[in-house]
Amino acid sequence: MSDAEIGRALTDRAYSQHRRPPRKRGRGTTFRKPSAIPGFGAALGFTWLYLAVVILVPLGAVVLWTGSLGPERLWQIASDARVGHALRLSFGLSLAAAAVNAVFGLIVAWALTRYDFPGRRLIDAAVDLPFALPTAVAGIALASIYAPNGWVGSIIPFKVAFTPAGIFVALVFIGLPFIVRTLQPVLADLDREVEEAAATLGASRAWALLKVVLPTLLPALLTGFALAFARAVGEYGSVIFIAGNIPYVSEIAPLLIVMRLEEFDYGSATAVATIMLALSFAILLFVNLVEAWSRKRLGHGR
């Protein structure tokens, strides 16, 4: 054995002793892995404290209040006709808006990632407008456009502002970036070889897109759909100006919460909020299941 070999053997041994394979975390191991970097306790302590004070305790108050209402009261409020109508409206329109955004968001994301055209970067930046424009500003702008004497309202033959159609328009506005921004990175990472393989096997372009590309995008599309839907259900600022807020016609669930709070009827407000959260949770769970199924069917964990 040469010196160099002996040396290497020694360092290898030292190294293997130094870096034992990491044990599986579980019972009997330490709370955190050792590290030379200081400040763990202070940073984590402050993080949990701030999180608890600002987010967890207030949300805990909502849970507590719901618990104190009791199931009969919850059911009584849920079966109220006005609440029922507001919930159906909020959820129906949010699903419809998310679906429309899924279609157009896919087209926009495709154009932005696959094609080059003048102004592409500008359009790409504009997609974030609903995030950048405060909801109240978007709300009054949409209301003025779709009002009977507005730019669009005066052209189209039916009424949009102050009807459920107006709510739908506002929900489409706020939901678009969620779809586009979830799809873009997936589209950019898409393996072109799969499309080439489909083409060499004789698939037409449309057939390849439908059978090869679309299934790959489906999980991301569903994630975007879920995000847009969740945002739409809770949306308040951009909707109330264009909605008209007519009970049993164009009154959304979040508005009902605000109105009950203004009447100091905390119980009813909490009940509506709880039903809203439970329904959203059920729908999001369903979407997640479909997403997990489509990922599994696809055979990879993107």
Next chain:
Amino acid sequence: MAADIALRFPATTAPSRETPPAPPPSATTETPATRRVVIAISLAFIAAVLILPLAAVFTEAFRGGVSKYLESFDDPDTWAAIKLTLLVTAIAVPLNVVFGLAASWAIAKFDFRGKSVLVTLIDLPFSVSPVVSGMSYVLLFGAQGYLGHYLDTINLQIIFATPGLVLATIFVTFPFVARELIPLMQEQGSSEEEAALSLGAGGWRTFWSVTLPNVRWALLYGVLLSNARAMGEFGAVSVVSGHLRGLTNTIPLQVEILYNDYNFVAAFAVASVLAGLGLVTLAVKSALEWRYADQLAAGRRR
């Protein structure tokens, strides 16, 4: 431009550089006609859904000319709203920056139990309706809330006062900074910090001269987003504000009041300030994405 030149010198000049030879028909791209249709649909949708409302804000604001626009700001309530918004933002955003730095330090530099729970909880405020987040503070601090009586005895008002506005703003902007920093700091790892520590730098010194410079653009990105949201938040703030003119109205709430008073020019004039802020945010954000892409978290690169 290129077409102009080509028309003026049809035969004599060589084919201009701007018109590249037609690409060979490829099996993995769409036909030029399809491309044009997809781009046209995208542009039309973006223009109708996103650009139109933005244009409407400025058109309505300047409907009565520049003097009428400027007159809209001749209102003490509007100025009080602007001052209050600046105050609330100046408290909420720095607090969330400190939180974001602490949380990302703990999460990215250490391995500990309960990390994924913590990361999920940090994102929680994004999935809560703004109205519900405002409501959670009302249930806690409102007149009939859990702590209402106690706050009354010590003469501290949180709901319908500035502290409530600050809390609601912190809630809705909570995840922005942490979300930008955590993935970036995880990508960067902690070898540079370990090097600094081994060379004798203390914990704070390491943080200030190694970690902070490494994440400065991502930090700015997060601050930018939370600032825009803090100044433009409507739903959560609306619930806790009580709408006392000149006292607890932030800019978006002032827009609502002016709009409901049928003072449309003033409403859109004040809204145009928020829209301008949104546009500046968007411009700086896009500039950061293009210029400092390598120093932002992977999801932000374009």
